[in-house]
Amino acid sequence: MAIQQHPVPQDISNYKFRLIGDMTIKQFAALGISIVLSVMTYSAPLPFFFKYPLSFILLLLGVGTAFVPFQGRTLDVWIVAFIKSIYSPTQYIWKHGHQEVVTAPISENATPQTPIVNISAPATDTTPVTNQSTNDSTLDSKETNVPLVKGGNEGDLIQTEPIIETNNQNQPIEQQPVIQEVLNTAQPVSETITIDNLSSKIPQPDISSLPIPFTPTTPNTLVGLTLTPQGQTLDGVLVEIKNQSITMRATKSNKLGQFLFVRPLENGLYQILAEKEGFKFESYSIQLTGEIINPLRIQAI
Incomplete structure (x- = not known):
């Protein structure tokens, strides 16, 4: 076909x-x-x-x-x-038009909304309070009731308020002894902090939380992470790889402090140098033998 x-x-x-x-x-x-x-x-x-x-x-x-x-x-x-x-018109004139804002009419039977206020329960005092004496022995009061007095010609009754006379002498107020157990519970317990305890409470950098790059699958390929003296990631670090004082590779760490050399190196001894303004790094040496290299950790001192 x-x-x-x-x-x-x-x-x-x-x-x-x-x-x-x-x-x-x-x-x-x-x-x-x-x-x-x-x-x-x-x-x-x-x-x-x-x-x-x-x-x-x-x-x-x-x-x-x-x-x-x-x-x-x-x-x-x-x-x-x-x-x-x-x-068809060939000239157009733009005129600013007034746009009226239309709002919904207010209802006459509208009821105002009452705001909802959450009132928390008052805190109760758990400290026991000793009962005070009901007898007011500190003040000697004398209440004098004045009899009803007739007014002038009108015959109205005028009742005066009771007059309370107090002594001007200051007498000491009797206080009951406070229970020793209440004082013991009311006193705050002070904790003695030693240097060892203080150092243990200082947060240490967690290595597992660092963005460690993946291990490369190609031999003699170098990846790593640049850190500050406190163990935090440091970006913008210039990482150089030298062989016999000759720069073979150079790169900068990214925002996560990671650096990567894509092209693998040949077997041999190399020096790794790091540089960033305001930080100091030590030089490292690494021997490449055609094996997988784990991620490097370059930390400032």
Whole structure:
């Protein structure tokens, strides 16, 4: 079975029906209408100097509309666009319009909302309080009731308030002895903190929380982490790898303090140097033998 070539896709949305050859229905209609109008103008009882040019213009217009496109557009499209451009505005004026803010009307029967306030229960004092004597022996009070006195002519009764007389002498207030157990419980217990306990309470950096890079899978590939003297990650550290005082690789640690050398090194002895302004690092030596190297830890001193 011979392989048939797939037909070229066509634009079916703008498909035009063709009547004679490549002439479409639109072209045929434009040409037919122009011929009919030119014949009617030629047959009309008009002066010859007006009839002949008009018939020729109508016929030429129909032929141009049907067969002479200009810049990919037919003549009728250009005529319609020209008429629209004449009647369409060419100058626009912007005016600032006042926009009214529409709010919902307030209801007459609206009830005000009362805020909800959470009141916590008052703290109760758990310290036992000794009962004070109900007898007020500290003050010698004498209450004198004044009899009712008749007013002048009106005969109204006036009752005076009772007068309390107090002694001016300050007498000592008797205090009951406080229970020793209450004093013992009320006194705060002071904890003696030694140097060992203080050092144990200082938070130490957790190594497991550091963003240690993954172990490389290629031999002689170096990755690592740069740290501050306190064990925190340090970024922007220039890490150099030298072999016989010749710089072989150089890179800087990222925001997480990680550095990575993508290209593996050859076997041999290398020196690792780190440098950052404000920090001091020691130099390290490493012997590469074609094995997987665990992530390095470079910490400032």
